[in-house]
Amino acid sequence: MSIHASGHDHGDQHRNRHPEAADQRKRRADRTPQLGNFREQDWPYSESTIRPGGPARSHASWTSDQEAKLREQWLAADSNTVPGVVHDLLAEQHGRSAGAIRSRLIKLQCDIDAPGQSCTPERAAELKARIEAEYAAARA
Numbered sequence: 001m002s003i004h005a006s007g008h009d010h011g012d013q014h015r016n017r018h019p020e021a022a023d024q025r026k027r028r029a030d031r032t033p034q035l036g037n038f039r040e041q042d043w044p045y046s047e048s049t050i051r052p053g054g055p056a057r058s059h060a061s062w063t064s065d066q067e068a069k070l071r072e073q074w075l076a077a078d079s080n081t082v083p084g085v086v087h088d089l090l091a092e093q094h095g096r097s098a099g100a101i102r103s104r105l106i107k108l109q110c111d112i113d114a115p116g117q118s119c120t121p122e123r124a125a126e127l128k129a130r131i132e133a134e135y136a137a138a139r140a
Contacts (some may be wrong), residue, residue, distance in 0.1 A: 008137035062104060070094060070101070071108045077115035086115045102131060 062070075077086045087098040094101065098105065102112045106127045111119035119127070 039118065039122055055091065055095050055097050055100075065097060066094065070104060071110060074110045075116055075118065079116040080115065081115050083113055083115055087112070106131065
């Protein structure tokens, strides 16, 4: 409720003037990911780190346990599987985007072009430069 200088309540008048704002708030709330079956200790992210409309853990920091699990899963992947398929599966399992998975795998010195394979720091640097160039080209 807002009281105008004249002492009258103009709350409804202001709310009715911008009904789209209420619709936007509702749509934003509907897109916010829910915690689902996660227990509090399994979800080390604050609500503010979750981006509406994106993967559940989008933009959240990686824990060392999550990184270790990701690396272990990558190295256990079948080398005959198409890399993009593995990226998508890992993204779904970790609540991240495929791009986030690729970037993190490079940091963990995993060869994103060869499921089941690690790589040297030099190869990781090449992969990082390639991904950054692809990203820049897509944004141009």
